Amino acid sequence: MFGDRNTSEIWSLALALMIAVSAVGVAFTSGVAAQSDSDVLVDESFAPTNSTQSAYVDITGATDMNGSGPMAVDVTYEGLAPGESAGNGTVLMSETVNVAAGNVSASEYSLAESDTDYDEIVVSATVQNSGDGSLIASTDWGTLEQVSGGGGGALGGAGGLSLPVIAVLVVGGGYYLTRED
Known part of the structure; x- marks a missing residue:
């Protein structure tokens, strides 16, 4: 199911997008x-x-x-x-x-x-x-x-991760997934 690298990247980016959307306060x-x-x-x-x-x-x-x-x-x-x-x-x-x-x-x-x-x-x-x-x-x-806290949703107990930290992680993960071997 996730054997193709392009499919894996799409699913990873979709997951990152869902995390970002759940950060609405x-x-x-x-x-x-x-x-x-x-x-x-x-x-x-x-x-x-x-x-x-x-x-x-x-x-x-x-x-x-x-x-x-x-x-x-x-x-x-x-x-x-x-x-x-x-x-x-x-x-x-x-x-x-x-x-x-x-x-x-x-x-x-x-x-x-x-x-x-x-x-x-x-x-x-x-x-x-x-x-x-x-x-x-x-x-x-x-x-x-x-909603109080760092982002609400699934991120409420994320150990104090703030929205800017999550954004850096998403961008860094996107770079890692799209770089050429």
Whole structure:
């Protein structure tokens, strides 16, 4: 299988590429919701951690809004302390996002260090005018997480290898594999 030198080089370079890709220091968690005729577009929650940097909602307008102008969508990020329920917590941020036909409009809340004191943060998005939910093609929400350490992924326990050291190893290995005998 690996008897041919050129094939062996390709597999080695592919492995090096996979290692480099796993060194990305940011991870995403999210959920996508297909829309129905509901006016509530997003009603989800997450538990904030020290690595949670922000939460976001992306809203895509339908390509044909039947002559209606941009739709107004209220997006709210609410922190819930132990024993609190949605609607009774602390509003961390609330804004109105205008969604035009065929376009993606976004809302993002950057978490403060004190936001990790909440048990959960509720993310909600609701159209202002009843019935406008049918003019929203899709919504996507999630969190942006920071991965600590030297590179995350398979390299998290690599004994403190940093990205520049790994890059030097990959380049050196590529040179070694492609040199002529």
